Amino acid sequence: MSLDSPVSRRLLSDEVFDRLRDSIVRGELVPGEKVKDSELAERLGLSRTPVREALARLADIGLVEAKPGVYTRITTLNRRDAEKTLAVLRSLDQLAIETAVPVMTEQDLRSMREANRDFERAVAGDDTTAALAADDRFHAVPITAADNPVLSRIVEQVHPQIHRILYRKFSTLLGGRNTIEHHDQLIDVCASGDARAAAELSGQHWSELGGHINQLFDTNQFAEAPTA
Missing domain, CATH: 1.10.10.10 (Winged helix-like DNA-binding domain superfamily/Winged helix DNA-binding domain)
Incomplete structure (x- = not known):
């Protein structure tokens, strides 16, 4: 709106x-x-x-x-804040997944698959808003299943810091097949019931995202035009 x-x-x-x-x-x-x-x-x-x-x-x-x-x-975009925020989100997401996997249902897995298909369609249509919404729905499934209100509240508070970076550079950071395939792999590992492996896979994804964001800062792609 x-x-x-x-x-x-x-x-x-x-x-x-x-x-x-x-x-x-x-x-x-x-x-x-x-x-x-x-x-x-x-x-x-x-x-x-x-x-x-x-x-x-x-x-x-x-x-x-x-x-x-x-x-x-x-607030301006800076590498140090991005790194700290990513570190928090990585840890929280890993905690959510490790907690959620033992109690996830077939409906949870279907919801993740549906969200990833929506994400794939949005990527194909170059619709950043829809893609990020689908990505949010995907990651919300294990967070909800973990049933930890404190974790959910903190994720909701810190997510926007990274969302505004993703929105500006979506095609570079999340727009390729890599994220779609990562989501599918994560669903498969969650379905296998291996909570630790699922958490490790999620952590790898967050680390890769952090590396891509650092490259964008290295090439000054978040520089702002002067404001009045």
């Missing part, structure tokens, strides 16, 4: 948070861009209070940074 679409009066802070988070992930609000609660409130047709609350929550998860009295801006 566009940032400029009217916001309903229900759960305003949550809806503004979701709208701003998605705009940051998609790059509509670019890294380094200064934002003002008054201007965002005007665009959304709201008072400043829910916008300020949403910006504070976005700062808590690292998508916005503020220097009181000086600026509030969209």
